[in-house]
Amino acid sequence: MIRAQGLAALAEEVERCTRCPLHATRTQAVFGAGHPDADLLFVGEAPGFHEDQQGVPFVGQAGKLLDKLLAGIGLTRADVYIANVLKSRPPGNRDPHPDEISACEGWLFRQIELIEPKVVATLGNFATKLLSGKPLGITRVHGQEQVTTLGGRRVLLYPLYHPAAALYTPAMLEVLQDDFRRLPELLGRAPATVAPPAEVERVLAREPAVQLGLF
Numbered sequence: 001m002i003r004a005q006g007l008a009a010l011a012e013e014v015e016r017c018t019r020c021p022l023h024a025t026r027t028q029a030v031f032g033a034g035h036p037d038a039d040l041l042f043v044g045e046a047p048g049f050h051e052d053q054q055g056v057p058f059v060g061q062a063g064k065l066l067d068k069l070l071a072g073i074g075l076t077r078a079d080v081y082i083a084n085v086l087k088s089r090p091p092g093n094r095d096p097h098p099d100e101i102s103a104c105e106g107w108l109f110r111q112i113e114l115i116e117p118k119v120v121a122t123l124g125n126f127a128t129k130l131l132s133g134k135p136l137g138i139t140r141v142h143g144q145e146q147v148t149t150l151g152g153r154r155v156l157l158y159p160l161y162h163p164a165a166a167l168y169t170p171a172m173l174e175v176l177q178d179d180f181r182r183l184p185e186l187l188g189r190a191p192a193t194v195a196p197p198a199e200v201e202r203v204l205a206r207e208p209a210v211q212l213g214l215f
Ligand code: URA
Pocket: 044, 045, 046, 047, 048, 051, 056, 057, 058, 059, 060, 062, 063, 084, 164
């Protein structure tokens, strides 16, 4: 309940956001949707035409494919949370600009803090580069999970091809399906693997190891 309330309050802030020029051309902000307590968070790129009209992420063709991929591993969108890097539609569905990403990324990080997912599956290059903090493209890193810190917690970051890219490229769709099949295993990993003791890490960052009696 607390998460749901936090997300609802954040969504209201996002609806009023004017941090980048896209606020002037959007129909409405597309905050995100799904289960506030989800273990699995998907992060796409930006709303398209239908998302901008309906205020819900992934409701167009790419969204239908995402629904199918979820069904293939026994999940529905009600079991997961879906958000985007940008909360406003770039005109003509062009790529997000770096200044738009910088202006908007804070909202995504606050969503991650509130939802506290175990696994963050990035869809495509923009989400992957932003959340990995590395310039490596999706072709290099898809299907390779990595432990990283997001929203102050350790999570498994799992880059995937964007469903829109897989829509018309059968080979890419096969890879995306294969990568999706690993999600249940990643979600089932012991919390200790996903969330190493953050407190110990914080202490280690502050105190010399000798003082802690580690050597
Ligand atoms: N593509 C995205 O990246 N996000 C959406 O919400 C829809 C399509």
